Amino acid sequence: MSEMKPVESWLTDMDGVLVHEQQAIPGAAEFIQTLIDSGRRFLVLTNNSIFTPRDLRARLRAGGIDIPEDAIWTSAMAAAQFLDGQRRGGSAYVVGEAGLTTALHDIGYTMTDTDPDYVVLGETRTYSFEAITRAIRLIEAGARFIATNPDPSGPSQEGTLPATGAVAALITRATGVEPYFVGKPNPLMMRSALNRIDAHSESTVMIGDRMDTDVISGLEAGMRTILVLSGSTRPEQVDRFPYVPSRVVDSIADVIPLVAEYGQQAEQ
Template sequence: MTESKPVETWLTDMDGVLVHEEHAIPGAAEFLAKLQSSGKRFLVLTNNSIYTPRDLSARLLASGLEVPEESIWTSALATAKFLDSQRTGGTAYVLGEAGLTTALHEVGYVMTAREPDYVVLGETRTYSFEAITQAIRFIENGARFIATNPDPSGPSPAGSLPATGAVAALITKATNVEPYFVGKPNPLMMRSALNRLEAHSETTVMIGDRMDTDIVSGMEAGLRTMLVLTGSTRPYQVDRFPYRPSRVVDSIADIVDLI
């Protein structure tokens, strides 16, 4: 990196940067080992709100990547932190799985189906028409609408799956109420990660594979950004965006020597 201030902290996306469909991307293990041996502070970021950091740490380990659970920051954790800052000890009707409910419980939120302060939508593999209908009615009655991230779809071995953004669009269509999305590309996700590490934006780099989430949110949070070409964004697409990453590299393997 050519900037005057040395890099002290690293943030990196997970899917498309470190792993692809649960297989480690070449260079990812070396990158993580170099971070840990150097003593640099880092967090692995993900919009996935299904799993707890402990779950994700175990899943990464199964892929051959060692990441302690305290070094994983999810959109569920960022959402819980945001809600705690807005209304401490509030109540929520939650559509989501353990990653989200655990994060909310840990900040003192109560899950309820009686006049909740918030409807909180996260990713799940078992969306229920009954639960979505209940969420719509709570929002119509005044509950505030929060969603962990705007991703419309996610990958699976069989093809795309509807994700949080798609279900949020359904609820918005029914209620005419837009959710507040906490996860990427909201720079709030980056800010909450920086706060978790007690880090400064001027000495932090964000690594991602998507121009429209990782790179734009990192840029808007004042971070240096690095795009890897092992995930969603293809080389020919980079110039189509009105903003650019600080650097474009083929893969995470090209970043090891920069730490």
């Protein structure tokens, strides 16, 4: 293999890597502190569009992980940035929560259910049949369909919850219109994250717990990838995929020594 550049920046997924059901995974706080102490640029990514970065920081701090607000990048923020570049000052009918509506308000979008430019679907714990029906009718009338992420389900303390991808499938079945998914595994989210911290893919590592979102999106964006086995992907599942991560480790605690190793030595 050709020589690879030392790592200067890190991207990491949140759920399954740093936290599990709001509880910090052992080593997560130490990993973040290691990045801060070493001066490495980093960003915590999440496909969850429910919360604003301020909300997420508070939730992470409650679990013992202190991450600066500007080091959090959500699929809602990536979707807003995408829409700002596509149709500045547009309008949207939103099915989602504060993380998404705040991101859209911040770029100057108007929230409306009257002839919007877009229907934007995000994560919510209270999907409304009335709101979904309205979204379907607006898409049938010509609104463009955007969704923050394709995850079909998510975890909770009570068990599996339907997520954005599942509701998007319902709307697609009713309208025949496929949404454009902005979040992982779309490399667009990875590129927007790299741009946010002024990083280059060849000197950045992506850490995640899912082969089908984190690893594939990091790979397609040109980054080295680390899969942690503390979340969704089980060890026996890794070989089933036609691509492999750069490394597989048990948890984020095993990544801490790699910050210095990757930063000081070029790999062969």
